[in-house]
Amino acid sequence: MSQDYYILKTLNMEDENIHFYKEFVNEEFINGKRCLVFKAYLTYIPEYCPKCGTCYDEKIKKHGFKNSLIKVPSVSKLNTYLSLNKQRYHCHHCNKTFTCATNIVNYGCNISNNTKHSISFDLTKKVSEKDISINNNVSTNTVERVIDSYFELDSKVYKNTLPQALSFDEFKSVKSADGAMSFQVCNAKNRKIIDIVEDRKLNNLMKYFSRYSRQSRMNVKIIVIDMYTPYISLIKTMFPNASIVIDKFHLIELISRSLNKTRIKLMKKDKDNYNKLKRYWKNILKPRFELNSSSWKKYPCFKNLTTEQDIVDYLVSLDSEFEETYQIYQDLLYAFQNNNLSVLETTLNTKYNNISEYMKTSIKTLKGYLEYIKNTFTTSYHNGYVEGNNNFIKVLKRIAFGFRSFTRFKARIMICKGLITPKQKEVENLAFSTS
Numbered sequence: 001m002s003q004d005y006y007i008l009k010t011l012n013m014e015d016e017n018i019h020f021y022k023e024f025v026n027e028e029f030i031n032g033k034r035c036l037v038f039k040a041y042l043t044y045i046p047e048y049c050p051k052c053g054t055c056y057d058e059k060i061k062k063h064g065f066k067n068s069l070i071k072v073p074s075v076s077k078l079n080t081y082l083s084l085n086k087q088r089y090h091c092h093h094c095n096k097t098f099t100c101a102t103n104i105v106n107y108g109c110n111i112s113n114n115t116k117h118s119i120s121f122d123l124t125k126k127v128s129e130k131d132i133s134i135n136n137n138v139s140t141n142t143v144e145r146v147i148d149s150y151f152e153l154d155s156k157v158y159k160n161t162l163p164q165a166l167s168f169d170e171f172k173s174v175k176s177a178d179g180a181m182s183f184q185v186c187n188a189k190n191r192k193i194i195d196i197v198e199d200r201k202l203n204n205l206m207k208y209f210s211r212y213s214r215q216s217r218m219n220v221k222i223i224v225i226d227m228y229t230p231y232i233s234l235i236k237t238m239f240p241n242a243s244i245v246i247d248k249f250h251l252i253e254l255i256s257r258s259l260n261k262t263r264i265k266l267m268k269k270d271k272d273n274y275n276k277l278k279r280y281w282k283n284i285l286k287p288r289f290e291l292n293s294s295s296w297k298k299y300p301c302f303k304n305l306t307t308e309q310d311i312v313d314y315l316v317s318l319d320s321e322f323e324e325t326y327q328i329y330q331d332l333l334y335a336f337q338n339n340n341l342s343v344l345e346t347t348l349n350t351k352y353n354n355i356s357e358y359m360k361t362s363i364k365t366l367k368g369y370l371e372y373i374k375n376t377f378t379t380s381y382h383n384g385y386v387e388g389n390n391n392f393i394k395v396l397k398r399i400a401f402g403f404r405s406f407t408r409f410k411a412r413i414m415i416c417k418g419l420i421t422p423k424q425k426e427v428e429n430l431a432f433s434t435s
């Protein structure tokens, strides 16, 4: 095997018409940075003149070289270039000149196709566009052009089939987006994001889902949502066959929040027990039967040896309103955790005089959604994994120090989650200008 073969292998290129000079690599300073420059020439005998189409004969003559400096992926962490002398020909049939072509770089472009692939690979990782541009020795504009080449967002993500079970959730969007909250729709079965919509307002979502055929919308049987009223009217119009399931996590969160608010209200009133109420908030939220009542220990803020259960009993007995609210919280928690509909209904329908306003509001909300909470108890679908997606989105946003455009933000999420893959040809065919 020749030297050319091994150097091309090292640079991950394939073109047998490229030949390296004897001193094939050099260290140079380009734009003030130490770089590696590989030196090669490209030559072959063309089959025909690309300008007039005449077959090769003695009237097509060699006409010197044209040099171009091509960016290639870095070698040993150094910015790397390929200084390529391309053979030029002069065709005496049409009196025009032309240059030899190669597959490692497109015509009129100084960024190698390998670099473009490397950028699209980096885009799948949790790094900012700025870092990708530095790693690949290109401008951020180039990185953005690679993102844009992935897809025309709206048309290609769109599919005409919807899975049987869906999850709806929202997340805090970027500043440039139309709404403060963006909307994500996921497949509840395989837990993959189907699409992201800029704004979760009702009319916007109606418009979005009307792109799917009626047949595919009729096919949806279950939709898991949180307690956001517009979703319900959306589902009733757009998904007539779907049964609504309220996510259990959000139900428990609702009652925990109202118990916490009640506790804080008491904390402000009862300064003597402020520290105790503050310190043991987690124990108060715990299901009662999970509290330890047998191991006696020394707990901070308590003088004598005591148990977890005694602590909670003490704190709850401080105030009658808090005590009653706590009881209802425990009943509801039990009902949610054990899918016990009868306990839930009895708790919700009992008259209470002495519970906090916060819990009253929550009970009212739960009563309003009771019809759908029944579905929660009979299915195993939930939105827990969506929180993971939301976390991921948050990290991505942090790393990028925010996104200026929602479209690119969405593109990055979809690329990182592997929901869209680049079309090799499209990445290669990007029109990059020679600078």
Ligand SMILES: [Zn+2]
Binding pocket: 049, 050, 051, 052, 053, 054, 091, 092, 093, 094, 095, 096
């Ligand atoms: Zn010609």
